[in-house]
Amino acid sequence: EAGVTQSPTHLIKTRGQQATLRCSPISGHTSVYWYQQALGLGLQFLLWYDEGEERNRGNFPPRFSGRQFPNYSSELNVNALELEDSALYLCASSPRLIGTGGTDTQDFGAGTRLSVL
Amino acid sequence: DAKTTQPTSMDCAEGRAANLPCNHSTISGNEYVYWYRQIHSQGPQYIIHGLKNNETNEMASLIITEDRKSSTLILPHATLRDTAVYYCIAIGSSNTGKLIFGQGTTLQVKP
Numbered sequence: 001e002a003g004v005t006q007s008p009t010h011l012i013k014t015r016g017q018q019a020t021l022r023c024s025p026i027s028g029h030t031s032v033y034w035y036q037q038a039l040g041l042g043l044q045f046l047l048w049y050d051e052g053e054e055r056n057r058g059n060f061p062p063r064f065s066g067r068q069f070p071n072y073s074s075e076l077n078v079n080a081l082e083l084e085d086s087a088l089y090l091c092a093s094s095p096r097l098i099g100t101g102g103t104d105t106q107d108f109g110a111g112t113r114l115s116v117l
Numbered sequence: 118d119a120k121t122t123q124p125t126s127m128d129c130a131e132g133r134a135a136n137l138p139c140n141h142s143t144i145s146g147n148e149y150v151y152w153y154r155q156i157h158s159q160g161p162q163y164i165i166h167g168l169k170n171n172e173t174n175e176m177a178s179l180i181i182t183e184d185r186k187s188s189t190l191i192l193p194h195a196t197l198r199d200t201a202v203y204y205c206i207a208i209g210s211s212n213t214g215k216l217i218f219g220q221g222t223t224l225q226v227k228p
Contacts, residue, residue: 004160033214042221043161048214056214090160092216105151106216108160 001026004109006091012115013081021076021112025093031055032074033094033106034066038087046089049074081116088113118217119144119207126223129199135192137222139205142186148209150181152190153218154201161204161218164190195226 005024013019025032034046045058049068057064063079072093078085092106122140129135141150151166165172165179167188172179178191192199204221 031214033216035216035218043155043216043218045215045217050214058215088158092160105163105166107163110160111158113158 004091004093004107006089006109006112008112009110010113010115012117014117015081015083017081019078019081019085019114021078021089021091021114023074023076023091023093023109025072025074025091026107029093029095029107030072031094032068032072033092034074034076035090035092036060036087037090037111038084043090047076078114083116086114086116118209118213119148121205121207121219123203123205123219123222125220126225128225128227129192129195131197131226131228132194135195135199135224135226137190137192137203137205137224138187139190140187141205141207144185144207145209148207150179150185150188151206151208151216152177152179153204153206153216154199155204155221156198156201164203166208195224197226197228200224200226 007022031050033048035043037043048056052068066076068074088111090111092108094106119141149168152164153161155161165177167179181188202221202223204218
């Protein structure tokens with residue numbers, strides 16, 4: 001069974017540009033989560049999509065946005081890039097909502113490393 | 118979801134058991150304790166979870182105290198590949214979708 005796949009592996013942009021990161025969840029998973037991990041910092045929750053809808057978002061500005069497609073894959077868009085957006089962006093998926101029974105886990109991809117110059 | 122507290126770092130000799138503690142004194146009755154680990158610059162990996170009873174799988178054992186205020190993750194025979202940051206997370210039924218990763222414990226397995 002293929003795991004969560006993210007593309008690209010690395011992305012280099014300049015300040016002010018837009019970045020698009022992609023994520024394909026594990027087959028059968030309907031929920032997709034995005035996290036940011038800046039250098040030396042912990043993982044920060046960004047967004048959660050389930051069945052095509054945004055269910056929750058973390059404390060990030062509106063220039064961080066995304067969507068989930070009918071096949072449950074997802075895209076994270078970061079507009080007007082700033083230097084501090086440089087980070088590892090991780091996508092995770094789960095078969096259903098975390099917390100509805102305490103038995104589902106989020107499976108993570110390897111991440112996209114975004115560098116803003 | 119309850120806050121968890123872990124030591125910042127720990128060392129363990131290769132081949133010995135690694136015991137990683139986690140304090141979750143405010144955990145509520147419906148919150149599970151989950152453990153993930155993150156090997157350098159990779160995505161976090163699920164290890165194990167439990168509610169009340171001790172749990173064991175092919176990777177580790179989880180010991181939860183009777184009052185559920187703390188737990189210990191045990192890697193029975195640590196290898197160099199177990200060097201990673203280990204996160205203890207309490208997950209309830211709040212349905213926020215987010216995992217709250219604290220600072221975790223950096224485990225260094227030494228030869």
